[in-house]
Amino acid sequence: MLFNSISFAVFLPIVFVLYWFATKGNQKIQNVLLLVASYYFYACWDWRFLFLLVFSTLLDYFTGLKMAEAKTRRVKSFWFWLSIVVNLGFLGVFKYYNFFAGSLAEGLSLLGFEADFRTLQVILPVGISFYTFHGLSYVIDIYKEKIKPEKSFIDYSVFVSFFPLLVAGPIERATHLLPQIQQRRDFNYAKAKDGLRQILWGLFKKIVIADNCAEVANLIFNNHEDYSGSALVIGAILFAFQIYGDFSGYSDIALGTARLFGIDLLKNFAFPYFSRDIAEFWRRWHISLSSWFRDYLYIPLGGSKGGAWSKVRNVFIIFLVSGFWHGANWTFVAWGFVNALFIMPSILFNTNRDNVDIVAQGRIFPTIQEFLAVCTTFCMTVFCWIFFRSEDVSHALSYIGRIFSKSLFTVPNVVLGHKLWFLVPFLIIEWFGRESEYAISKIELKFPVFVRWGFYYTVIVAVLYFAGSKQQFIYFQF
Structure with a gap:
C-alpha cells in the first residue's frame, strides 16, 4: 500500500x-x-x-x-x-x-x-x-x-x-x-492538525515535485547518449530534486501520519540542499540512518579520534557500508566512496562541525559566501547522485564523461515542460520555512486565515491534478 x-x-x-x-x-x-x-x-x-x-x-x-x-x-x-x-x-x-x-x-x-x-x-x-x-x-x-x-x-x-x-x-x-x-x-487536536499539514506537504513533494522531475530525469538517464552535456546536467539536477521530494516527502507523510495517532517520530530531513558543506549535508539528509551508522558503527570504530589514518579508515568504512546498505550494486558503493572523498577534508582539518545551525539563520538572504558554499555543496551532491541513479558504474562514468565534453557549453536539447515550474515556488517555500520543523509548519503563525486556506487549496489542487501518474517511492527498494 x-x-x-x-x-x-x-x-x-x-x-x-x-x-x-x-x-x-x-x-x-x-x-x-x-x-x-x-x-x-x-x-x-x-x-x-x-x-x-x-x-x-x-x-x-x-x-x-x-x-x-x-x-x-x-x-x-x-x-x-x-x-x-x-x-x-x-x-x-x-x-x-x-x-x-x-x-x-x-x-x-x-x-x-x-x-x-x-x-x-x-x-x-x-x-x-x-x-x-x-x-x-x-x-x-x-x-x-x-x-x-x-x-x-x-x-x-x-x-x-x-x-x-x-x-x-x-x-x-x-x-x-x-x-x-x-x-x-x-x-490532541493541534497535533492532529499539524500532522495533516505535514502529510499534505509530503504529498506535494512526492506527487508534484518528485514524480514530475522523475519523468524528465528518467528520460535523460535512460538515453544519455542522445543528450548534450548541458542536458545531462539538467537530468542530474532533476534527479536530485526527485530523490529529495520522494524520500523527504515519504518522511513527511510518515511523521504526519504518526502524529495523527499521538506519536512523534524522529525527524529525518532538515533542508539538506541548503547545506554549506558535505558534513552538514549528512547531518541533514536521512538523519535517522546517518545517526544509526554514527552511533553503532562509526563511534565504536573510534570515530574522529586517533590519528589521520584512523579517521580516514573510519570515514571510508561508514560511507561504503552506508552505500552498500542502499542496494546490492557497485553504483551505491561508488556513491559512498565519492561522498567519503568529498567529506574527508573537513574530517582531517576538524571543520566538520563549522556549520551546525541552518544557513542565514534569522535573516532573509544569505551572504555571498554562504550562497556560494550552498551552491558548491549542492553541485557536489548532484555529482554523487549520478552514481546513485545509474544502472551500473560504466553507465555513471559514461554519463559523467559526456557531461565534461564540448556539448556542456551548448543549449540543452531537452524539453522540460510546464510541470517543472513548480520547482520555483517549492524552493521559495522551503527556503523561507527552513528554520521550521518542516517548510509549512509555522504557516498559521505568519499568515492570515484567507492566505493560509488559499495556499492549502492550491496545494491540494496541484496534488490532485498530478495524482494520476502514481509512482512507487524510491526507497521502497532498500
Whole structure:
C-alpha cells in the first residue's frame, strides 16, 4: 500500500476513527489495533513476506529477554550474536546473495575460470533494511545495558512494525519510540492538525515535485547518449530534486501520519540542499540512518579520534557500508566512496562541525559566501547522485564523461515542460520555512486565515491534478 494511493486514503481514516473512538482511550487496545493495521498495511504489498517481519520481531523480542536473564557474559553474548547473525543473514540472503554470486562469477571469469552460481529467484521484501535496523539497534542497546528489554510483545511489535515507518523509515530507536507506545495517548487536536499539514506537504513533494522531475530525469538517464552535456546536467539536477521530494516527502507523510495517532517520530530531513558543506549535508539528509551508522558503527570504530589514518579508515568504512546498505550494486558503493572523498577534508582539518545551525539563520538572504558554499555543496551532491541513479558504474562514468565534453557549453536539447515550474515556488517555500520543523509548519503563525486556506487549496489542487501518474517511492527498494 502506497502513501500516494487511493487505498491508503481509505485505510488511514478508518484506522484513525477506530483508534480514537472504538478503543475509548485504552492504550493496550490502541496498540493491538496499531499492530493489526500495520500487518495489514504490510500484507497489502505481499502477505507471504509477513513471516519474515514476524520472525524478526519474535527473534529480537526473545533475544532481548534472554540477554537480560543471562547469568554470565558468555550466555549473554551467545544470544546477542544469535540475533545479529540471523538478522544480517536474512538481509544478506534476500538482498545481497545474487549480487555476491554474480560479482564472484565475473571476478573468476576475468581470471580465466568459468563459474555458474545458482541465483535466487526471489523479490526483495519491502522495508527489510529498515525493520532489521530497528531490531538491531534494540538488541545492541540491551547488550550494552542502555535499555531494559520490553516485556510486552505487543508493544515491542508495534515499535518494529508501526505502519507509517515500516517500509521506508525513519529508523527509530527503542529509547525514543517505545516509551510513547507504552504510555496513554489522548487525542490532541493541534497535533492532529499539524500532522495533516505535514502529510499534505509530503504529498506535494512526492506527487508534484518528485514524480514530475522523475519523468524528465528518467528520460535523460535512460538515453544519455542522445543528450548534450548541458542536458545531462539538467537530468542530474532533476534527479536530485526527485530523490529529495520522494524520500523527504515519504518522511513527511510518515511523521504526519504518526502524529495523527499521538506519536512523534524522529525527524529525518532538515533542508539538506541548503547545506554549506558535505558534513552538514549528512547531518541533514536521512538523519535517522546517518545517526544509526554514527552511533553503532562509526563511534565504536573510534570515530574522529586517533590519528589521520584512523579517521580516514573510519570515514571510508561508514560511507561504503552506508552505500552498500542502499542496494546490492557497485553504483551505491561508488556513491559512498565519492561522498567519503568529498567529506574527508573537513574530517582531517576538524571543520566538520563549522556549520551546525541552518544557513542565514534569522535573516532573509544569505551572504555571498554562504550562497556560494550552498551552491558548491549542492553541485557536489548532484555529482554523487549520478552514481546513485545509474544502472551500473560504466553507465555513471559514461554519463559523467559526456557531461565534461564540448556539448556542456551548448543549449540543452531537452524539453522540460510546464510541470517543472513548480520547482520555483517549492524552493521559495522551503527556503523561507527552513528554520521550521518542516517548510509549512509555522504557516498559521505568519499568515492570515484567507492566505493560509488559499495556499492549502492550491496545494491540494496541484496534488490532485498530478495524482494520476502514481509512482512507487524510491526507497521502497532498500
